[in-house]
Structures are given as structure tokens and as C-alpha cells.
Amino acid sequence: MASGASLLAAVLGLVIASAPVTRSWSTEGHMLTCQIAQGLLEPAAAHAVKNLLPEEAGGDLSALCVWPDQVRHWYKYQWTSPLHFIDTPDNACSFVYSRDCHDPSGSKDMCVAGAIANFTSQLMHYKQGSADRKYNLTEALLFLSHFMGDVHQPMHVGFTSDQGGNAVNLRWFKHKSNLHHVWDREIILTTLAENYGKDMDAFRKDLEHNITKGTWSDDMSSWKDCTDLTSCPTKYATESIDLACKWGYNSVHEGDTLSDDYFGSRLPIVTQRIAQGGVRLAMFLNRVFGKHKRDAAAPLHLAADDEL
Ligand SMILES: [Zn+2]
Numbered sequence: 001m002a003s004g005a006s007l008l009a010a011v012l013g014l015v016i017a018s019a020p021v022t023r024s025w026s027t028e029g030h031m032l033t034c035q036i037a038q039g040l041l042e043p044a045a046a047h048a049v050k051n052l053l054p055e056e057a058g059g060d061l062s063a064l065c066v067w068p069d070q071v072r073h074w075y076k077y078q079w080t081s082p083l084h085f086i087d088t089p090d091n092a093c094s095f096v097y098s099r100d101c102h103d104p105s106g107s108k109d110m111c112v113a114g115a116i117a118n119f120t121s122q123l124m125h126y127k128q129g130s131a132d133r134k135y136n137l138t139e140a141l142l143f144l145s146h147f148m149g150d151v152h153q154p155m156h157v158g159f160t161s162d163q164g165g166n167a168v169n170l171r172w173f174k175h176k177s178n179l180h181h182v183w184d185r186e187i188i189l190t191t192l193a194e195n196y197g198k199d200m201d202a203f204r205k206d207l208e209h210n211i212t213k214g215t216w217s218d219d220m221s222s223w224k225d226c227t228d229l230t231s232c233p234t235k236y237a238t239e240s241i242d243l244a245c246k247w248g249y250n251s252v253h254e255g256d257t258l259s260d261d262y263f264g265s266r267l268p269i270v271t272q273r274i275a276q277g278g279v280r281l282a283m284f285l286n287r288v289f290g291k292h293k294r295d296a297a298a299p300l301h302l303a304a305d306d307e308l
Pocket residue numbers: 068069084146150
């Protein structure tokens with residue numbers, strides 16, 4: 001446990017030290033999702049999150065939301081690398097848990113939907129937890145928070161042969177990029193530069209306003225609708241591959257140049273997915289740490305595919 005704690009502290013130092021440096025979209029997207037979620041936590045969940053976060057995070061979940069990306073290539077955490085995405089059959093435009101949720105060697109449940117269920121299940125032990133479990137649950141919180149962002153990024157549930165668009169090389173306006181990175185990074189960096197003067201807080205406030213009073217205020221309850229925390233990640237992944245087919249891959253070819261038309265039509269989807277990820281992460285954490293006896297009484301587990 002002590003080594004886990006010091007490892008986390010070391011990574012935390014790295015994350016904080018690198019904070020002023022220009023960040024990738026994936027970092028910004030994860031931070032926004034976690035900031036939105038933390039703002040929607042009820043008192044019990046807010047207390048549990050602050051209790052689980054390392055002191056150095058200063059109570060800010062978003063400071064460590066990108067941690068799973070930082071460690072995925074470290075030897076100790078290499079097993080988590082397949083948990084960030086789902087490869088689905090080319091052009092199937094569907095996600096079937098029993099068919100698609102596995103790592104390259106075929107190990108079941110090793111995908112982002114399985115990971116969300118797994119780490120949610122671990123966090124269910126918080127209420128009975130003892131101090132020596134604290135750092136496992138800290139990691140579970142960071143993984144759950146990160147993967148809830150990943151599952152909402154449409155191209156994280158993409159086609160197998162092009163690795164979710166990573167192998168579709170193209171240009172974003174004038175510079176080289178690829179289809180996956182357009183959705184991970186380029187669209188958000190472009191809107192930050194063009195619409196928000198590169199001010200992340202202004203962008204976040206705009207998203208939060210649209211959730212509570214604006215564009216999405218009528219959608220909040222349907223976004224949060226989830227009768228079974230184990231099966232809802234499958235719904236989110238299904239939404240993502242559907243969006244990936246309709247808006248990500250559609251009409252895009254290797255060597256294309258994507259610019260104003262693609263940016264303008266896809267930006268509303270990117271912003272909605274960030275907001276949905278935040279709202280749903282808050283819903284998960286409120287139910288895991290709150291007083292919903294139904295969830296607490298039935299700890300989740302990764303079992304037969306049909307149950308998820
Ligand atoms: Zn990730």
C-alpha cells in the first residue's frame with residue numbers, strides 16, 4: 001500500500017507540475033467532465049470523493065482525472081491499457097458486450113464498459129472500507145472518473161482495423177492529424193481558441209449553464225436515467241459507436257482535409273458528450289456513495305456477459 005501511495009503522489013506531482021503546459025484535448029475533455037461531475041455531487045458523495053483524493057489534489061477531482069492516461073504504459077499499469085476503449089467490428093456500427101468487450105488476447109470484460117462496471121463495484125466497498133483499503137479505492141475513483149469520460153468520446157468506441165480512427169490520417173485545417181485525434185483533441189482546442197479565448201473556465205461555465213438552464217436542461221433526467229449501474233455503460237458505449245458512425249466516420253476518407261464544415265457540425269456533439277459524461281459520473285458517484293440502498297445492497301461484479 002505504501003508503495004502505491006508514494007507512486008500516486010509521484011504521479012500527482014507530475015500532473016500538477018505540468019498543469020500550465022498546453023494540454024491535449026483528451027486532458028481538457030477529462031478535466032471538464034470531472035469538474036462538471038464534482039459540481040453536481042450531493043453532500044455524501046462530495047465528502048467521499050474529497051476523502052479518497054490524495055491530499056495534494058486539494059479536493060479537486062479534475063486534477064487527477066487524466067492520471068490513468070499517464071500511467072497506462074507503465075509496467076505496473078500496462079494491464080489497464082485496453083480499458084480505455086472498445087474495438088467493434090468494422091462497419092457494424094453496434095456494440096455487443098459479449099462480442100466486443102475484451103482485450104486483444106480475448107480476456108473478457110477488458111474494455112471501457114467493463115472497466116466502469118468493475119471500478120464502480122470496487123467503490124461500493126467504500127462504506128465498509130477500512131483505512132488500509134484507501135489507496136485501492138482512490139485508484140478506483142480515478143479510473144472510474146477517467147473511463148466515464150472515455151466511453152463518451154465517440155471514437156473511443158470505433159472500428160477495429162483503423163483503431164478507432166487512429167489510422168485514418170488526414171489534415172485538420174492546415175496541420176496533420178488523424179480522425180481519432182480530431183475527436184480527442186482538435187475540435188475542443190479549436191473551439192477553445194476561437195470561442196473562448198483559450199479560457200477553460202469560460203468553456204466549463206458555458207457547458208454548466210447549458211446543463212442547468214440552457215440547451216440540455218430538459219435532457220438531464222433522461223441522461224441520468226439508469227436502473228442498473230452495471231448495464232448503463234453498455235448504453236453509453238452503444239451511443240458512442242452510433243455517433244462515431246453517423247458523425248465521426250461518415251464521409252471521411254484517408255487524406256481528406258477537415259475544416260469549418262466538419263468543425264461546425266461536430267462541435268455540438270463533442271460538447272454534449274462531455275456534458276453527458278459529467279452528469280452521468282455524478283449520478284454514479286451519488287448512487288455509489290449515497291443512501292440508495294438498492295445499489296448498496298447488490299454489489300456489482302463482473303460476471304457472465306449477459307448480466308452486463
Ligand atoms: Zn483514456
